[in-house]
Amino acid sequence: MNERHIIDQLNAYLDNELSEKEKAAVEEHVGRCSDCAQELARLKTLSETLRNWNAPEPSAHFDQAVRDKILSRELETRRVAMKMPSRRILIPSGLLAGLVLLVFINSYLARGLQGRMPIGVLRESTDDIGEQFAPGYSGQDDAKESAKYGRTEAQKVSRDQYEPYYYQASLEAPQAGGVSENVQTYNGVARDRAVLMDGGRVDASHVIRDKPATLAFMVAGTQAHGAVRSSVVSGKRAANATTASKTIVQELPGEGPVIVIQPVLPATGEGEKIIRTAQVQLEVEDGKEAYKKLNEICAAAGGYLASSNLVRDNDGRTSGHITMRIPQAKFTEVLDTLRDFGKVKNIATDSADVSQEYKNVKARLDAAMVVYNKMLEALQQRKNTIDQAARLESELTPVLAKIEALKNQLESLDNQVSYTTIAVYFFEPRVSLKVLEHTKQTIRESAITASINFVKFLARILPATVAWAVVILVLVIGGLLVKGWIIRIFKK
Amino acid sequence: MDEILRRYRRPVYQYSHRLCRNAAEAEDVAQDVFLRVHLCRSTYVPSGRFSTWIFGIAHNLVMDRLRRRRWWAPWPKTDSDPGQDVEFRSPDPSPQDAVAGREMSGLVQACIQELPLLQREALVLREYHDMGYEDIANVLQMSLGAVKTLIHRARCALKEKLLPYIEEGKGACHE
Structure with missing residues (x-):
């Protein structure tokens, strides 16, 4: 073929x-x-020869398979779309x-700092107590009790499983008849006021205070009327009831009403001997x-x-x-201080x-003294005679001993009356500023220690890491070089 | 979609089969082509012929499929044409085996399979799908000149391989 060929x-x-x-x-x-x-003829022959290669036909279920694939993909797309909500929903x-x-x-931590129980539980408990205890200790019920027995036996108040405080009081009501009349005349808070204004005295009082709920329980009695008064105040009713019974109600911000009962000293008359005790937590x-x-x-x-311990x-x-x-x-002054x-x-x-x-x-001491003097x-x-004198002397000795015993007893009673007993239990809260500070300090120290250990660890493993990295790098480069070399050989 | 399937089912499948050399794989690729067509139906811009677009999709999927084979292929065989993809040895019978069986279809298939991939694609599109050079260039995303070169080289290679056997066959018949 020359250059003119086409x-x-x-x-x-x-x-x-x-x-x-x-x-x-x-x-x-x-x-x-x-x-x-x-050449053209050869090309035509080649082209005709190539037509001999007949490719097979697609299978009979080809169309259905395509449709199934499309359906499957659409379902998958929808499912994914459903699984992945848009940012408009996700971010808000x-x-x-x-x-x-x-x-x-925040709420939990705040409550944890203030008290032991979460607010929700305590509120619920408070409501329950208000519902359950108030009717049981109403004035009328107590009046009936007193009228029936003439004496109010020990009473126990327990909040519930979350609140372990309880109270016991034992009061005497020698004349119960008067109680019924008074109770029917007065009701609610006014009743307590009446009792106290009539010159009665509080024989015992009890306040349970816990945040954020407050339960105050007070038993008031008077010797003048022989009456026994009980009232349970809880929640909102606390303010009225305790105010009426000469209590001080303090409002502390964010803590709900805090009831502090001012103990009323017994209106002790001439010669009255009262032993007073108090417990404070x-x-x-x-x-x-x-x-x-x-x-x-x-x-x-x-x-x-x-006694004391720490x-x-x-x-x-x-x-x-x-x-x-x-x-x-x-007594009162110290309680105020506490x-x-x-x-x-x-x-x-x-x-x-x-x-009595x-x-x-x-x-008995006076009588013994009379006998002794005689x-x-x-x-x-x-x-x-000598015999009579000996007999008198021998009879005098036990009388003397009895006098001494009675004197001691009298002195003991005097001591108990003149010195009141106040038991103070004190404790630090579970979460206090001190504990928090201590915890913060511990966390800070732990963080510093962990950081130092981490740096030490890095410093320790750094040489080995670098060595391994170098080895791996060399191996990778070597592998690439070998691969290129082999490909070049194949090309050649 | 039914109309597209009816019109292009056969050519797309046969195109895939001639390149993949495996019926199951070819069918899978062809199904994926129609799936892709369905998914891209909203973004299709009719700037050219529809057949060019659909064969372009088929070309991309076939290339992806063959590229994936590289991971388990023992050693690749490079192509002399610049920019051409790697070629893999066919499990089908060699030309000599096909000739021994006197089966022209098998012989043609074997010879075509030995061509580099892009030459094979260009030749298949030209010979079996009657596609013009410009359309082939669009499908393969190459220049017109490159397509002409591919087809020319493919025919030259096939002439060398096939024509001796054809003439020998003719001679045998004359005898």
Whole structure:
């Protein structure tokens, strides 16, 4: 073939890709050139030969398979679309959930700092108590009890499983008849006021205080009327009831009503002997400091410590108790001081009238003294014989011993009456600023320690990591070089 | 969709089969072509012939499928044409085996299968689907000149391989 051959155009001519002019030129050349004509013939033969390859037909279920695939894909797309909510829904939902979580955590932490139980539980409990206890301890019920038995036996108030405080009071009501009349005349809060305004006295009072709920339970009685009054105040009714019974109601921000009963000293008449006791539970920030200050309070009031202890638990919280004997005149003053000293969780006072017992002992002592004086007088008379004198002396000895015993008993009663007993239990809250500070410090120290350990760990593993990285890098580069080399060989 | 299936089912499947050399794989690819057509129906812009568009999809899917084979293929065989994809040895009988069986269809198939992939694609589109050079260029996303070259080289290679056997066959018949 020489350079005038048109081999390159023969494919285009065969495939009908030439213009009419080009086609005519090719045909003219093929007519003159035998080589090109032969080449065109070979190409035509090749083309006809290629037609022998018959590809198979698609299967009968081809269309159905395509439709199934389309359906499956659409379902999958919809499912994915359903599974992945759009950002318009996802972002607000996430923000809302985060906000709710934040509020919940804040609320829980706040409640945890203030009290042991979450607010929801306590509120529920308070309502339950109000419903359950108020009718049971209404004035009418107590009046009927008193009228029937003339004496109110020990009563027990227990909040519920979440609140372990309970109260017991034992009161005497010698004349129950008057009670019924009074109770029918007065109702509710006014009744207590009437009792107290009539010159009665509170024999015992009890306050249970817990945040955020407050339950106050007070039993008031009077010797003048022989009446027994009981009232349970809880929740909203606390303010009215306790105000009427000379209590101080303090409103602390964010803590609900806090009821503090001002103990009413017994209207002791001439010769009355009342033994007074009180129990106080205090929540304090610093147990050690509280112990020290309680000692100071006791000393300042002219009293003395009957017993005390101070304990530090595993969590680092300090608690303890102090039993102090305080002169009767300082009883109220000390209770007031204690009330301001820390958070009062529970304060209870009680009294026992030992006037009759005192009088009895005194009478027996007077009688014994009379006998003693008579016998002494008889002994001193010189008319007695030796035998009579010996007999009188032997009879005088037990009388003397009896007198001494009665004197001791009298002195003991005097002591109990003149020195009241106040038992103070104090403890630090589970979550206090001190504990929080300690926890923060621990976390900070742990974080620092962990950081240092991490850096040390990195420093320790760094050489090995670098070495391994170098080895892996060398291996990868080597592998790539070998692969390129092999490919080059194959190309060649 | 039914109309598209009716018109293009056969050519698309046969195109896939001639390139994939495996009936099951060819059917899978062809089904994927129609699935892709269905999914892209909203974005289709009728700028050219529909057949060009659908064969372009088929071309891409076949290339993807063959590219995936590279992972288990022992050693690749490079093509002399620049920019051409790698080629893989066919499990089908070699030309010699096909000749021994005197089966022209098998012989043609074997010879075509030995062509580089792009030459094979261009030749298949031209010979079996009567596609013009410009359409082939659109399908393969190449220039017109490159397509002409591919077809020319493919025919040259096939001439060398097939014509001796054809003439020998003719001679045998004459005898």
